[in-house]
Amino acid sequence: MSAATAKSKLLVPSSNPVHQTMDGVHPFSNALPFAKVGPMKFLRQFAARIVGQSIRIFARAITAVRADWKGIEPVPRQRVYFANHTSNADMPMIWSVLPPAMRRTVRPVAAADYWLKNKVRAFVGPEVFNCVLVDRRPEVKDKPMDKIIAALDEGASLIIFPEGNRNMTDDPLLPFKAGLYNMGVARPDVDLVPTWVANLTEIMPKGEIIPLPLICTVTFGEPIHVREGESKDDFLKRASDALLAQRPEVRT
């Protein structure tokens, strides 16, 4: 949750061992029976569980984070949760409020350069949160969208931040990147759920060191789909409006 830059120069090639394990051994569930994995692997999975629970308990203790299921039921169903992005804590917050069964099948889509930067992150990103790590450099052959579609085809739900980068402006949302539209076109059956994470800008504004223990709410809205014949720009506008509509209204 440190204030690391979202786009860093230090990029790790996608042939990183951690990365490969993710793709090769298990598709999306990070819980495999003991018999199928070695003792070391089992220990790592166990450690990942403990770290995951600790993050969840920490998030609850500090921000009393809570889900508001406005437009969907908390049931296991394949979904793409697309959320606003103001802080590195956004993804852990959404992850923390999902019920256990949903948390096991959800995979946040995250930048490989951020999550493979050091050993701790390379453990937390891929193994605790089970991230789909994408490399956003144009010269990389392993295209982000291919990996995302592959994860969807394995049955995973996804958490994505369609603004691309953390929003440091005063506007509530940055213009969406095309990814959400491409997913919606490629896999039209998957529900695209607008997910608003409230208050994180006040909890941890850019440049501050101490997080404030204010209450964080994650609001899930009604799912949307790409309509037949809908243009990319029209859809992205509609998706952005659907996400803004989940913002809880507090008069000050």
Added chain:
Amino acid sequence: MTDTMTDILLLTIGSFGILIALTFVGEVLRAREEPDFQNPVLDTYMTRVQSWWGMVAFVGFALLMGRIGVMVLFAFASFAALREFLTLTTKAQADHLSLALGFFAVLPLQYVFVGLGWDGLYAIFIPVYAFLLLPIVSALRGNPDRFLMRVAETQWALMIAVFCVSHVPALMNLDIAGYGDRSLLLVAFLVMVVQLGDLLEYFFGRRIGRTKIAPGLSPKTWEGVLCGVGSAMLVGALLNWITPFGTFGAMAMAGAASLVGMFGSLVVASIKRDRGVKDWSHLIPGQGGFVDQLDSVIFAAPIFYHLTKYFYT
């Protein structure tokens, strides 16, 4: 086991007795209904009773742990209440440090001063020192936009959630002649008369309430409040054996605390209405947040503390 401990145990068991009766009534009503029928009133009632089980268990356990237990319980309640309050107040990034100081310095220090029994300091620490120093910290960041709103609302949050709440454990510091270490029981007395008064005010308000006190703000009625305060006085009289007040003194103190508490919750309702929220948070199932649950105790505590100090020490 000391007398004080025996009394606390008796009170806790008595409260559990009431809760068993309330749970039993709810279950009987539920059993009488058609299996598929959902009764929202009954469901709310049962959720609230369940939350009450939790609260009685927490308070009873804290009291049995003695001074430290009560301090820790109310420090946590303060933290939860301050978090709810500051989530809804006006603030800017320029206030980040002063808000962090509120949570991580002012709140713990206030409880340390109460714990040490420094009554001269904990009575002025937030109204004087925090009041003057935190706005300086905010001003140093050089953002004048809505400045008075920001610092005033932060101060309000600290007064309500920290200063007032800390006056419940501060009751243990009162040195009442011939009462000895039994001042712990004043905490139980205050919480019980105020909360039971609230509960009965709600019940009578629903049954016989006609004249709204503040229409458009709260469903509270004069009839409900009158019956609620009357009930609190009765409860106070029944509990007079744990107080140094005597029967009539206990009735008067219970009535005063309950009355202030009920009008205090009108103040808290006004703030909620202004901010357009129904509850302060969702941490206590069926009741809302800590501020929703404690609003009347928050207003009653400093008044009860100072009345006791003035008349009985």
